[in-house]
Amino acid sequence: MDETLTMLKDLTDAKGIPGNEKEVREVFERYISPLADEMKMDNLGSSIAKKIGKEDGPKIMIAGHLDEVGFMVSRIDDKGFIYFQTVGGWWNQVMLAQRVTIMGSKGDVTGVIGSKPPHVLSADARKKPYEIKDMFIDIGASSREEALEFGVKPGDSVVPYFEFTPLKNEKLLLAKAWDNRIGLAIAIEVLRQLKDQEHPNVVYGVGTIQEEVGLRGAKTATHTIQPDIGFGVDVGIAGDTPGISDNEADSKLGKGPQIVLYDASMVSHKGLRDFVVKTAEENDIPYQFATIAGGGTDSGSIHLTGNGVPSLSITIATRYIHSHAGILHRDDFENAVKLIVEVIRKMDSDTVKSLVLA
Structure with a gap:
């Protein structure tokens, strides 16, 4: 099992429901703290890793949640x-x-x-x-x-209870708690890829608490950080199993991360969304659009903090979420990381200002 799979196994095998995320937080911090310039925790228990590219650059928050149903x-x-x-x-x-x-x-x-x-x-x-x-x-x-x-x-x-298991098609990964240990893995891997790169931002990789019971940890973590841009990274609905029509969900495993246009917690920020789509197309990164009539992600809390934070949810199509076991595609995880890294490399202060006015 390679290092990435070991990380994914450690994250998904860890136990942590809303209000008791300690075990998951310890795994998250074990992986992300060596990549960060500073670690801290808010008073409710969300974990915040800070990585400085440019000290006075825009603050970009990448939030996955620690808890599982x-x-x-x-x-x-x-x-x-x-x-x-x-x-x-x-x-x-x-x-x-x-x-x-x-x-x-x-x-x-x-x-x-x-x-x-x-x-x-x-x-x-x-x-x-x-x-x-x-x-x-x-x-x-x-x-x-x-x-x-x-x-x-x-x-x-x-x-x-469920053990992390790669399927016979080794790109397909079966585990509990993809919702939302895959978001934590994205935050970790983004900081890993930025470790030796120059970029014009301060990046925060965040593991929030109590997302599944009302996006609660994202509220306090965002108040702590006061970001300029927010990304909620999470799972989304896969529509490639029997019985699901394209009108219900049309995303497919392996076809790229989902850019969420709308969910019950937020209408995505148009300027930020257009910038992310353009970045994906310039770098030949596959992506899918998604809308979710019910439910939301941490972006729903992030974008309402302070005087408002332009935010976007980037999600991974996953089968059988909110059950004992789900399936997702490793390529979608890796392409989500690649997309966010490319966005961060381009996201300077002038770009942030232009997005707000878009």
């Missing part, structure tokens, strides 16, 4: 079964019988999401999606006391 223990019944609260958006049909890890006080505890077996359900009930409120986690405890003895208690984080 998961669950939180809400109560333990007398028989030792765990009930939970979803943390982030889940579709109940992808949850049943899936393995999870509870981050308990005495170490990780393995469990599986359980429900009534279909054999005891009525014919009508079997036709309906099983409701999340009726699901539970089985950790093999025989009582509430035994579950507590295992180190499990209300408030503990529950994380989907």
Whole structure:
């Protein structure tokens, strides 16, 4: 496994739901801190790596979020079964019988999401999606006391379990938490490629917290940085699996990073968007346009900070997001990095001023 794949494995295998991103932050900082001139953390826990090209140059923020969708223990019944609260958006049909890890006080505890077996359900009930409120986690405890003895208690984080796996087509990578460890990887790799390059900016590679529950860490991190330009780097919807029409999503794996025109959190800044598209075309970097009717990225918070920050979301088409496992294409990751690096190399103070007026 090469260095890039090792980094991606370390990032995706790490466990971190909104409000408990420490493990992921430690992995992120292990990779990005050697590439930065300065590291700091805001008071909520977002990690900020600063890389200076020109001390008084424009401040460019590249934000991926540390957290992944998961669950939180809400109560333990007398028989030792765990009930939970979803943390982030889940579709109940992808949850049943899936393995999870509870981050308990005495170490990780393995469990599986359980429900009534279909054999005891009525014919009508079997036709309906099983409701999340009726699901539970089985950790093999025989009582509430035994579950507590295992180190499990209300408030503990529950994380989907899945191991990073390259598929037979080695460009296709299967893992949990691509949303949004791929954004962290983009921020890391951009700083790596800028390490020995001259550029007219101050670049911030940021791992934000609590994106999945309201783009929260991006608010505080952006207030801390006060950037001139913001990029939210995240996953996007892939439309290349059976049953999805082009009207719903037309992006395909391996066809380039997505330039998001619109989502529920932001209309992309036209001047910045046009500049990024022009840069991609000048450097023969493939790209795709995308619109997302529901959901948003950290750009939704970044662009509203202070007196406004011209912002754009650049995303990686990913299959099966907000589930235990997703698939994306390595070329899309590498081309997103290449595109952002080329943009940074061109983004001087005059360019930023012209973009704001575009």
